Amino acid sequence: xxxxxxxxxxxxxxxxxxxxxxxxxxxxxxxxxxxxxxxxxxxxxxxxxxxxxxxxxxxxxxxxxxxxxxxxxxxxxxxxxxxxxxxxxxxxxxxxxxxxxxxxxxxxxxxxxxxxxxxxxxxxxxxxxxxxxxxxxxxxxxxxxxxxxxxxxxxxxxxxxxxxxxxxxxxxxxxxxxxxxxxxxxxxxxxxxxxxxxxxxxxxxxxxxxxxxxxxxxxxxxxxxxxxxxxxxxxxxxxxxxxxxxxxx
Amino acid sequence: xxxxxxxxxxxxxxxxxxxxxxxxxxxxxxxxxxxxxxxxxxxxxxxxxxxxxxxxxxxxxxxxxxxxxxxxxxxxxxxxxxxxxxxxxxxxxxxxxxxxxxxxxxxxxxxxxxxxxxxxxxxxxxxxxxxxxxxxxxxxxxxxxxxxxxxxxxxxxxxxxxxxxxxxxxxxxxxxxxxxxxxxxxxxxxxxxxxxxxxxxxxxxxxxxxxxxxxxxxxxxxxxxxxxxxxxxxxxxxxxxxxxxxxxxxxxxxxxxxxxxxxxxxxxxxxxxxxx
Numbered sequence: 402x403x404x405x406x407x408x409x410x411x412x413x414x415x416x417x418x419x420x421x422x423x424x425x426x427x428x429x430x431x432x433x434x435x436x437x438x439x440x441x442x443x444x445x446x447x448x449x450x451x452x453x454x455x456x457x458x459x460x461x462x463x464x465x466x467x468x469x470x471x472x473x474x475x476x477x478x479x480x481x482x483x484x485x486x487x488x489x490x491x492x493x494x495x496x497x498x499x500x501x502x503x504x505x506x507x508x509x510x511x512x513x514x515x516x517x518x519x520x521x522x523x524x525x526x527x528x529x530x531x532x533x534x535x536x537x538x539x540x541x542x543x544x545x546x547x548x549x550x551x552x553x554x555x556x557x558x559x560x561x562x563x564x565x566x567x568x569x570x571x572x573x574x575x576x577x578x579x580x581x582x583x584x585x586x587x588x589x590x591x592x593x594x595x596x597x598x599x600x601x602x603x604x605x606x607x608x609x610x611x612x613x614x615x616x617x618x619x620x621x622x623x624x625x626x627x628x629x630x631x632x633x634x635x636x637x638x639x640x641x642x643x644x645x646x647x648x649x650x
Numbered sequence: 651x652x653x654x655x656x657x658x659x660x661x662x663x664x665x666x667x668x669x670x671x672x673x674x675x676x677x678x679x680x681x682x683x684x685x686x687x688x689x690x691x692x693x694x695x696x697x698x699x700x701x702x703x704x705x706x707x708x709x710x711x712x713x714x715x716x717x718x719x720x721x722x723x724x725x726x727x728x729x730x731x732x733x734x735x736x737x738x739x740x741x742x743x744x745x746x747x748x749x750x751x752x753x754x755x756x757x758x759x760x761x762x763x764x765x766x767x768x769x770x771x772x773x774x775x776x777x778x779x780x781x782x783x784x785x786x787x788x789x790x791x792x793x794x795x796x797x798x799x800x801x802x803x804x805x806x807x808x809x810x811x812x813x814x815x816x817x818x819x820x821x822x823x824x825x826x827x828x829x830x831x832x833x834x835x836x837x838x839x840x841x842x843x844x845x846x847x848x849x850x851x852x853x854x855x856x857x858x859x860x861x862x863x864x865x866x867x868x869x870x871x872x873x874x875x876x877x878x879x880x881x882x883x884x885x886x887x888x889x890x891x892x893x894x895x896x897x898x899x900x901x902x903x904x905x906x907x908x909x910x911x912x913x914x915x916x917x918x919x920x921x922x923x924x925x926x
Binding site for chain 2: 406407408409410411414430431488489490491492493496497498499500501502503504505506507508510511512583586587589590591594595601602605606609614617618620621624625626628629631632633
């Protein structure tokens, strides 16, 4: 019941949508009734259109994000661990961090064409720096006392990295990855909207150009929901991973 | 005061200090110069075709000629106008909604699920819907930017106001502050650091979305210019666009950080060593 009252506003919005469309308060081209949108969604699931395009979108996002986590994480921890690397890379990170990553869309197309490669490269480039910054800030903030005691107990460098630096970098690293996760969806959809032959973004643009707006709304809502669900699942994993900490975010 | 220190330090120490400063500045600039040089050399060596990687000098020349023809000024002004107007709307609207949510139960009940569901959504997917409703001109661009960038501001404001120390509010009440004084003199200043953090998240988002919206809708603006260049397979134009957008992004983020330092000069964080 409590949950119901909590999420009632969303239901209200949905009902308002349906009513506004059914009573023709707004044109049905601009806003098809929610029920039609749901029907269109069921249709697209049945003929597999949504699933094949969704699969290729998720593959791109997953591959790009995976690469950025692996390489960005290693880079961040190396920067915190080894000063010369930091001196060399910090200015580059500082310059590229504020770059609006969407500006890279045409370049990745020039380099890798219209297919999967350009999207994966874009998501990798766009998501890497938040992960790097998270890993760097986290690893740098590992408590000196812990480092000293580990050293006095005879831990070698590698063990210290694994047992002290990595766990203390974890919270910030995981937060960086959360930022990257949200960014990956943004970059995925934008790049697919602009140039693609399959994927969610392509489907949205294609359906919009064809005038099948109910189906377009269905895909838009699907993408929005997937982004939301991915964040929630990630948050669950994050809470579980960080359960050993005294306070969890 | 300074002269006294200088005479006491003596010349060799001063020289050593300057050498150290020079060394670190050199180290900071070194990698950037290295990357730029590598770009130019790689492009000239013929490893890549000029289409894949136009030389840095060609890109700079292109930016130079854009600057003289006035295109650069028009495109930059339009992109900045869209991003900053949206940012202003996000800042004012986001803080207002956030404050309403923390002061009013009904506002909180209504907005809370919308924020918690809407924040993690990739709202850029609604771009075609916004185009359908509002067309392809400034109104729809600004709308989609606001939709994307307002959520971090609202969320930060709500969390910031929740985090204001109860003791501060109690003592202000005790000293006879009314609601308005409480809000403007206690709650807002105390919440400002976190609100600023929210704004610092929103600002880069406005640029990201502005560029995407311009790319998709075409017309003037840095994003539009880039997509036009890429349609004509003019990769020098594309790279020039990236450099221009990168410079603008860098300046905006730096300006925001400076603003934060100025506004929060009274706050203890101003005394802590900064990392950014």
